[in-house]
Amino acid sequence: MSLLLHACCGPCAMYPLELLTGQGKDLEIFWYNPNIHPEFEWNRRYENLQIAADHYKVSLIKGDDSCEEEYWLSKTYLEEFETRCDMCYDMRMDAIAKFASENGFDSFSTTLLVSPYQQHDKIANIAETKARKYNVDFEYIDFRPGFRHGQDLAREIGLYRQKFCGCIFSLEESKFRDKIYRSFEEG
Ligand code: SF4
Known part of the structure; x- marks a missing residue:
């Protein structure tokens, strides 16, 4: 039973990868963010996800995406979605389910389900909808009990651990905003 595991970053992938590889699960990781x-x-998050993937000897598939800052700033999606996070979850779950279906995977899941800071139930509901749309199984796994452990694992192998969710708005809202901008300048 092959599983396509969407991953948003290295640290969030650590616990799910430890759990699933420990179970002997046949899986590949999918980047689409x-x-x-x-x-x-x-780039920094993708590179750190690659380190996590290598650590667990799981292959990483790079989806057909790129940083779409202008789209986020345009807010045109608010004509269709109530919030930017609704759109963000929807577009990612749609891409993952579609890729899984078109490439012979039995099921898909996401490391977004490890974070206590994400809208867990909403992500699961959207993923279920996409599973029906593309006729592929969504494997719901509540990874949250392993969140802290996963962060510890990330620290142990020296992964970069971000201090904002991802989009430009969450960066501006972060209390670490200035420090984050400095890290961009320092490279
Ligand atoms: S806050 Fe996070 S989930 Fe919401 S739109 Fe930004 S990156 Fe996506």
Whole structure:
């Protein structure tokens, strides 16, 4: 039973990968996160996810995406979605379910389900809808009990651990905003 596991970053992938590889699960990781801005951050998170994937010897598939900061700033999506997060979850779950269906995976899931800071039930509901749309199974796993452990694992292997959710708005809202901008300048 092959599983396509969407991952938003290295640290959030650590516990799900430890759990699933420990169970002997047949899986691959899928990167599709156009919500991450700016491009420096998008690259940094992708590179750290690759380190996590290598650590667990799981292959990482790079989806057809890029940093789409201008789209987020346009807010045109608010004509269709109530909030930017609704749109953000919807577009990512849609891409994952579609890719899983078109490439022979039995099911898909996401590391977004590890974070106590995300809208867990909403993500699961959207994923279920996309599973029906593309005729592929959504494997719901509540990874949240392993969130802290996963962060510890990330620290142990030296992964970069971000201090904002991903989009430019969450960066501006972060209490670490100035420190984050400095990190972009320092490269
Ligand atoms: S806050 Fe997070 S979930 Fe919401 S739109 Fe920004 S990146 Fe997406």
